[in-house]
Each structure stands twice: as structure tokens, then as C-alpha cells.
Amino acid sequence: MARDGARDRGAALIASRGVGRCAPSPAPLRLTRRGRAVVWVLGIALAGGVGGAAASAQADGPVAATEVRRVEVAPGQTLWGIAADVAAPGEDVRDVVLELMALNELPSAGLQAGQRIVVPVG
Numbered sequence: 001m002a003r004d005g006a007r008d009r010g011a012a013l014i015a016s017r018g019v020g021r022c023a024p025s026p027a028p029l030r031l032t033r034r035g036r037a038v039v040w041v042l043g044i045a046l047a048g049g050v051g052g053a054a055a056s057a058q059a060d061g062p063v064a065a066t067e068v069r070r071v072e073v074a075p076g077q078t079l080w081g082i083a084a085d086v087a088a089p090g091e092d093v094r095d096v097v098l099e100l101m102a103l104n105e106l107p108s109a110g111l112q113a114g115q116r117i118v119v120p121v122g
Helices: 002-017 033-056 079-086 093-103
Strands: 068-072 116-120
Touching (some): 079 093, 079 116
Antiparallel strands (some): 068 116
């Protein structure tokens, strides 16, 4: 029986210290006057930044159309040779070859006799 009394005193001691109790729920978040001012200033700054970025955005204007003419590929003629004929003085022929490939949507620089391609005029 002495043991039962010690057990009861231990249980009372634990209960008095609050062990086993749930912690109180935290208070809801409350902003001070300064906190509300900071939130407003940040919101206005964010809105100004988004508005400024939107105002500075510009679309490109219409691209001028490239004037072209059709050429029928003769036997033995290459894209490099056609590009060399079309290239302006001082213009790199490699760039013209790439332009012709893009303009005619060619998968490679290979051409066949009788094939019709477009080349820029000038």
C-alpha cells in the first residue's frame, strides 16, 4: 500500500507541473501600424515594377519582305555557286548559303537539276 500512495503522489506532481497538457494555441497573427505600412509600400512597389516592365515592352515592327526571283537549277549547279552569284560584294558566301537554305526550307545544301528555288534579288 505504501507503493500505491507514492504512485498517487507522483501522478499529482506530474499533473501540477502541466506535463501531458496540450500547449495553448498561438494567438492569431496581428500586424502593427508599421507592419501594415510596410505591406502597403511593398505592394505599391511591386505594382509599379510590373507596370513599368509592361510599359517598356515593345513589339517589333513588320519585317520588310525580301524580293525574290525563281531560279531553275541547271545540271552541275550547286547551292554554293548560286550563293556566290547572288552575294553582294564583301558578303560572306557561307551566310548567303544559309539564307538560301532557310528561304527555301532545304534540309541540306544538296540540289537536283531541274529543282526550282527562290533567291533574293540584288
